[in-house]
Amino acid sequence: MMLSVRDLAVSRGGVPVLEGVSFDLAAGRALVLRGPNGSGKTTLLRTVAGLQPAHEGRIEGAGERIAYAGHSDGLKAMLSVTENLRFWAQVFGTKEISDALRDFDLEALSDRPAGTLSAGQKRRLGLARLMVTGRPVWVLDEPTVSLDAASVALFAAAVRRHLEAGGAALMATHIELGLEEAEIFDVTPFKAAPRAAKQDEAFL
Numbered sequence: 291m292m293l294s295v296r297d298l299a300v301s302r303g304g305v306p307v308l309e310g311v312s313f314d315l316a317a318g319r320a321l322v323l324r325g326p327n328g329s330g331k332t333t334l335l336r337t338v339a340g341l342q343p344a345h346e347g348r349i350e351g352a353g354e355r356i357a358y359a360g361h362s363d364g365l366k367a368m369l370s371v372t373e374n375l376r377f378w379a380q381v382f383g384t385k386e387i388s389d390a391l392r393d394f395d396l397e398a399l400s401d402r403p404a405g406t407l408s409a410g411q412k413r414r415l416g417l418a419r420l421m422v423t424g425r426p427v428w429v430l431d432e433p434t435v436s437l438d439a440a441s442v443a444l445f446a447a448a449v450r451r452h453l454e455a456g457g458a459a460l461m462a463t464h465i466e467l468g469l470e471e472a473e474i475f476d477v478t479p480f481k482a483a484p485r486a487a488k489q490d491e492a493f494l
């Protein structure tokens with residue numbers, strides 16, 4: 291199993307958000323988190339990525355095997371598209387950036403400072419970064435925000451290739467990516483156990 295989560299409980303700002311969350315993610319599979327706003331999808335992804343502590347439960351297969359893409363793009367505005375990818379390749383100890391440039395249709399933008407890109411182009415660069423990490427488990431929070439239909443298709447194809455190569459993906463997205471390898475995991479809003487009614491309240 292690539293990633294295994296058992297009985298996870300997480301609070302934010304002292305308020306319980308997740309409780310008893312368990313799932314497994316195998317190589318070649320994707321798990322798509324679904325749930326209403328505020329149900330805890332981002333919290334779950336951040337916890338799996340090691341950015342948020344859990345107060346109960348166990349996560350196996352995370353740590354250095356995770357490549358996380360959250361809401362902030364993490365781009366270096368003054369560096370070009372190529373320089374951003376080279377920088378990450380260096381950070382993650384890899385070398386190859388040409389596949390990432392090609393697969394996310396960034397070749398024509400390769401010399402442009404990242405700060406001058408449009409929102410969708412920035413998002414494509416942020417997602418291309420996943421490919422240069424060389425890490426097997428992609429953890430993605432709303433990866434398709436700002437992407438047009440053509441870019442969503444590029445992203446879905448990149449995820450499919452990652453899964454075919456033996457990787458795995460855990461993501462929150464409302465968009466149907468057409469991934470046959472994907473299963474849905476419903477994140478239900480945490481509800482505190484109802485307080486036992488006192489004797490005199492029971493008949494009110």
Ligand SMILES: Nc1ncnc2c1ncn2[C@@H]1O[C@H](COP(=O)(O)OP(=O)(O)OP(=O)(O)O)[C@@H](O)[C@H]1O
Binds near residue numbers: 303304326329330333
């Ligand atoms: N820093 C924080 N302090 C206190 N509460 C927080 C904090 N961050 C998030 N929360 C709360 O935790 C709950 C879960 O938030 P989270 O962002 O994980 O939900 P989500 O399912 O990703 O929502 P959305 O679909 O709106 O992005 C929400 O009730 C939210 O208000």
